Structures are given as structure tokens and as C-alpha cells.
Amino acid sequence: MGSLAAAASERRAHAVLVPYPAQGHVTPTLKLAVLLHARGLHVTFVNNESNHLRLLRTRGARALDGAAGFRFVAMDDGLPPCDADVTQDNWALCHSIWKTCLPRFKKLIAGLDADADADVSGFSRRVTCVVADSNMAFGLRAARELGLRCVTFWTASICGLLGYYHYQHLLDRGLFPLKSEADLSNGYLDTTVDLIPSMPTDLRLRDLPSYVRNTDRDDIMYNFFIDVTTTMSTLADAMVVNTFDELDTPLMDATTALFPPIYNVGPLHLTARNNLPADSPTAGIVLNLWKEQEEPLRWLDGRPPRSVVYVNFGSTTVMSKEHMLEFAWGLANSGYAFVWNVRSDLVKGDDGSDAFQLPPELTTAMEARSMLSTWCPQVKVLEHEAVGVFLTHSGWNSTLESISAGVPMVCWPFFGEQPTNCRYKCTEWGIGMEIPGDVHRGEVEALIREAMDGEKGKEMRRRVAELRKSALISAQCGGRSMQNLDKLIDQVLLA
Template sequence: MAAAHVLVFPFPLRGHINRMLHFATALVGAGVHVTFLHTEHNLRRLGGRASASSPAGSPRLRFLSIPDGLPDDHRRSVADIFELYKSLAAEAIGPYRALLAPSPTTGSRAADVSVDPTGGFPPVTCLVADGVLPWAIDAAEELGVPAIAFRTISACSFLAYLSSPKLFELGELPFPAGGDLDEPVRGVPGMESLLRRRDLPRLCRRPNETDDVDPKLHTVVKLSADSSRARALILNTTASLEQSALAHIAPRMRDLFAVGPLHAMSPAAPCSSLLREDDGCTAWLDGHADRSVVYASLGSLATISRDQFTELFSGLVAAGYPFLWVFRPDMVEVEAGQDAALQEAVRGAGGSGKARVVAWAPQRDVLRHRAVGCFLTHAGWNSMLEAAIEGVPTVCWPLNADQQINSRFVGAVWKTGLDMKDVCDRAVVEKTVREAMESAEIRQSAQALAQQVRRDVAARGSSATEFDRLVKFVKKLSTSSDSPSST
């Protein structure tokens, strides 16, 4: 029987890498060989931090790299995602195919493999690729390697993308410019009484009366539909959070696995942070009372205007609580040479003693700290899961992608926080933060949900059971060219 060897290929952005590396580490713990595929640019940024295998030093995990086609000084920011997507598809396909079917004479570029072309690993028997890389899935199947898709967004947002053709058919998309954003949206099963126009991704909004829908929306919708071609779809979620959405997605996929939150199922994954974390956050939090600090972070990619910065910052100060704010150097859009006042405001906050401003924070450590009372977040799915399992109330200020739907579920379904979308006013920030910090009902809901999610990832919980089923699925794929579902 051939040893199972899974090639795990994330889209090369921090949030995608983090969760798929937790997934890879969990596979290693289940006895599977794993090759984790970075881009050359990201592997250089990680340096020696990526060369560690598993927490136990398992020889079953290795890191290889392929080019993304962009120069090293390219920003690779959220505004450039589609450029990165196109460049990766064009430049990586040759080296990628060589990893799936390596020549015995050429080998492959490896971060930690130099002895032989395969690095002592068996041939790749299965691919788990980011669902936004359908070309990677298609190439694997062409070479006889069965492929599984992995999406890093929430099930509810994935379902909305899957439902978009129906929304176009019903005339729900695109939204008219200047229309009522609180208008209910029909056509997303299970969410008919929940979703409003403002809860769908910003790509759904017409910029003005003359423009048609953003063509990027059609691209994203097609990427979601393409997941049905894979042998299965993996989602980093749990039935406790998204049972209804999962039930509506399942019939449209060949198989479906809900195996999250993965960071809680494999907490000791190798370092994957492309940003250097400030190691003084925990010590600073230690000096504060329980549930007295607001933690604020808008993720690793988001950019905001100077006016938005001013309103968020002023609202946090006015709320009156100590706060820990992740303020990346590239987060605020300002003209060159015109950021002196902004930097002075940040320095002033950090010197006040009531605030700590850092370029990046160890978020999971921060959220589990007793001093944190609420989390002001962009509502990215990774952040939502990290807050959920720690029982931390959230204030959601979503910006793009799946964040609009995630924040709606926080405020209207799970009731573990407040949704502040489409508003950036200091008075609203102040009021919303205070309510999240002081509401006993929100805190009780957050803690109750945390208890359930922890049960899901524990032994015999729903996510743990699904992961066991997934490992068996992968091993069966690795011994047969046919999908288990078709035999």
C-alpha cells in the first residue's frame, strides 16, 4: 500500500497560509506525509522560521517553493490580489507540475531538501489546494493526482457566492447605485430573512448608475462554483457555527468536510507569520484588570483612509478603556511625506500609558488573555474563529470579501458581538465599543458559543469526527485513482 503524501498548496496570503498550515500539521499528526507549498517570495520572508517541521520534529513535513512571477519589491497588498492571482497562475504552473510528477533527473527547488529529488518522500498521492486555485486542481487531476479544494472563508459566505447566479436571475444583483442597502436579499437558501444588501460583499455594489457589476465578482463566483469539480471541499468551520449553510452546500459538492476551527485542532503548527509579532503584548496586558482592555486589529492586508483612521482612533480613545491596537506601517493610505501628524498621534497613544500600539500582535495569545474585554475587528474569518473559541465579544467593522456576511452573523445570529458596517464615525465607535465591553448578554452568548465550539474540536466532537473521516478519505484516494465516493 502506497504511503499517503499530500501536497498542500495555499494561496500565498497570510490568512490562507496560516489555516492551511494548521491543516497540514494536523495531517502530519495523523500519520500522513505532507509537502507544504510556499511561493519563493514568502519562503524567503519566513526564513528559518519555516524550516522547522512539526512540533515533534516530524520528518513527514517539508516546505517547498515555486515562483509567483512578481518582483520582490511588489507590495502584494489587498489591492493587488487579482494581479498576484494571474501572475501565480502564469509563472508557477511549470514548477508546480514538476512537483506533482517530478523527473528523476531534475528534482525540485526545496527549502529543506537537498539529498535527492524527492527529499526521501514518497510520490504525491493527493492534492489539497486552495479553492481559489482551480488551475492547480485541474493540473493535478490531469496528472492522475486526486485533488481536494480547501476554502478559507466561512460557509455562509461561500454559500452566498454559490448562490450568486440565482441572485442575478432574480434581479438581486447588481445593486443599483444609491439604492437602499437595508433592502432584504432573496435567493441565498437559509438566509432569506437575514441578509440585506449591505451584508453581501462590496463587489456586489454598483459603483454608479452607468457601471455594470464589477467583473471581479464574476471571477469570485466562478471560483466558488469550480470547487464542485474537486473530489471534496474542506471548510474551516464547525456545525455549531454554520449548520444551515453546510447543509445547503453539501448537495452541490462531491463531498464536504467541516473540520474547524483548525487553529484549535492543531495549535502547535510551525511559524507561518509573514509579519514579526511584538513580544511585549502579553506583559503589557498582564498589568491590566480582567476584561478591561479593547483589542483592535484590522488584519494583515486591510488599508484605510486617513479620515477612517482618525474616526476609529478618536472613538477608541473616547470609549475610555485601555486598548491594544495593531497599527501596521502600511495600513493607512497617505501621500508620501504627509504622515507626520498621523505618526505623531500613534506615538502619543503609545506614550499615554493607556494604550499600546504595535505593528503586529500574537493575536491568539492576546484573545485568550484574561485582560481582553472585546475585539474590534475587520471580521475576517480567521479572526472570527479565534474570537469565537476564546469567548471574546466582537465589534465588527468589515471591509471586503466575506467580512460583510461574517459580521452579520455575529450581530444577528450568534449574537456574540455588534455589527458596525458601513459606518466610520467616532461617536458610533465609542458607543459600540462601550456596549460590547459592558453587555452581559453579549458576553454570555460569546462564552456559550465558545463552550460549544470547544466541544466540537474535542475528541468525538463534530469537527474531530469529520477530520477522522477526512483522513480516511485522503488515504483511500492515495491508494486508488478513483474517488471513494464513486466506488
């Protein structure tokens, strides 16, 4: 145990971590939690009840046993119980979190302190700090009211964060709300937005986080993120970000001027892998809401290097049956082999149903060159030498994992800050190409072929290799990202 870990033990530090209850937030928060635990902090990890029960169903009764000094607890999110293994409705979840969770979280902390006083389950440390997902702004409010140290954890991209922060300025400039639904398709979204410091002056409205594509000034998601960014900037003692310094250097001056001290600790999947002790009792803890399938890895073995397209639209994207068919035909017609994660709730029909079957002629066209799964170990798949391109929704975890593996991307952003991530990958970093929102099989086929073997694809591969090198250096044992985490512990969590 290093000096910081010893100090944490001596100071009896106990951090409560609360992620937003979606897979893309739970995963990096768990990585951060196990790193804090490895540095000697006691950790309580708070799932909402829906995910807590789902993890027990998916991963077994012992999935949330934790370890000495590391435990899982559940908290009601205010929504009706759901037994289905599907992603919770994002809009309803955000509204409930925003309006109802503060008193429940304060009650949870009081219960943890009561357990500590009674020395229940070996947790004799009262709560000293809260590390709350930025979307869980109630965590910062509770910490302030209770006199605890508080850190906000921004799990998404810096470019997305700056987009959200300037939502209010879009309203002030008259760019939001849209005048009518026609503005979604009449070219209005191509209006340039030159009001965000350090971001490109030719940034378009469509490149910003998607909740500005709305005619309602009182839209829940628009106002939710105004509240989130305001709370981050005014209440947090510090901000942790899942990125690495070299990737976001051009944006950091503007970001540090708006927010509390920032500690970049990513890519967290690498930082945790490289800096956890080999005998760490938390190293094997996994919080995947879907049961992972190993078959895609075996299917990839023996295939030529960079010959396979990996397809995954993340844990929340949904698409129409028509779009599903266009993607499937585009992939089939490209001529390349592909691995495709098709969640049970990926496709939604007009009637809200998710029952979907590929037509027999498409199944025949795909079967010799495709592997369909429901969920796979994505990091391992992207790091497999057979994977040449990643067709992705442009979520931040997927983006970092693809960069870290040196795999260029073809992007179809769905919502949130994914359009902003897509813009940066395609234009600022030069590691991706975008499929338009209204998907056509011919475009899918052409972009896949260009990304795999075209001249632009070769340039994308060269540029992502450069970023990969920086990511690996930052996340190496004792690298800059781990140094930043140690500074966070010393300067904030133990202060």
C-alpha cells in the same frame, strides 16, 4: 502512531497543500498540513515565491526547514518580484492565479515526483493527492489532469461561501452589476436578497461578499469567485472547511446540496493545538508574515479581567488617514485601555503613501491606556483574561479565534465575505455589533462602551460563551473535528 497514520505510511501517501498567499489563508492551511503530517502523510507545503522570501527575511534562514516528511517549496505566482514586506495586491494576485498558475503547478508536481524517484531529501513518495485552497482552483484542475485525489479547502465562512456561490444568480435576477456608482450610497445596497436557501430572507445586498458592489459585469473579483465556486462543486473529491458543526448547522443542508462531501475540522487553531502529539516535529512551525511582538502580552498582565479592548484589522485591511483618526479618537474617548495592532501598511493616503503619525494631542490622550504594536500573537491575546472586546475587520480566522476565546466583537468589515461574517455575528449569532463604513469617533466610542459594559454587551458575552463551549468540545482531543479529519484521510486521501 495510530492506525490511520500507519495506513498512510503503508500507502505512501504524499499530499501537496497550496494555500492562497495571504496570511488569513496560510495560517489555517498550515494547521491542516501539520495535522495531516501527524497522521502519517508526507506533506509538501507550497508558498508563492513572494511569501517564501518574505518568511525567510522575517523569521530567519531556518524558518522553512520543515521536518522529516514535511517540506516547503516555492512557486512563481506570475507577478513581478516584490521585496517590500506588505500584502500583495489582491486583485492582481487573483487575476494572475486564475490565468497563469496551472502549468507552473503541474510542473512543480512533476518536479516533486522526479525528486521522489531519485529519493531526494528523504522524500521517496510520489504525490498522491492535492489539497488546494479553494481560491487556488488551478490545484484542483491539475490534480484532475494528473489523476490525483483532490480536496478543496475553504478557509473562510460557510455563510460567505453561499454568498459567493449565488453571484451568478444575482446577475440572473438583475441585482448585479450596479446601474451606477450612485447605487453605492443611495440605499440600493439595502435591497433584500431572498434567493439563497437557508440564509435569512431579509439578507441585504450589502451583507453579501463585497465584490457585488460594482458596476462592471467583467469585474475580475466577481468572475474569479464564480470560477472558484464552480470548480469546487464540479472537480473536488471533498471539501474541508475551517468551522465546527454546531456553528453552521442551519446552513449545512443547503451547502451539502451544492458541494462534494464536506468535512468540518475547525476551529483549526484549536484542533491542531489539542490533537498534535506533544513531540510533533512540526508543532513549532510558524508562518506569520509579520514578526510577532510579545510586549502586548506583558502589557496585559496584571490588568483587571475584561477591562481591555483588543483592536486588529487583520493582514489586508487598509484605511484612510481620516478613518484612522476617527478610530483612534473613539478608542481614546471610550475610557477603556486598548491594545492595537497597527501594521506598517494599514494606512493609505490619497497619494498612495502609508506614512502616518498620530497628532501629539491624540498621542497624549492615548498613552496612559494604550499599547500599539505592529503584530502580536493574536490567539494568546484574545485568550488573555484582561481582554473584554475585540474590534475587528471580521475576517474568518479572527472570528473563530474570538469565539474560541469567548470574546464578543465590534465589527468594521472591509472586503470579501467580511460583511457576511459581520451580518451573521450581529444578527444571526448575536455576538457582535457593527460600525458603519464611514467611521465616526462618536459611534466608535458608544459601541465600545456598550460592548464592554452595556446590556447588549452582556448578552453578546453570554451568547459567545455558549458558542465557545461548542467550539472547545468540537476541537478537543478526539473530538468531532478530528474525527472528521480522520474520515477525510480514510475516505478520500487514502481511497
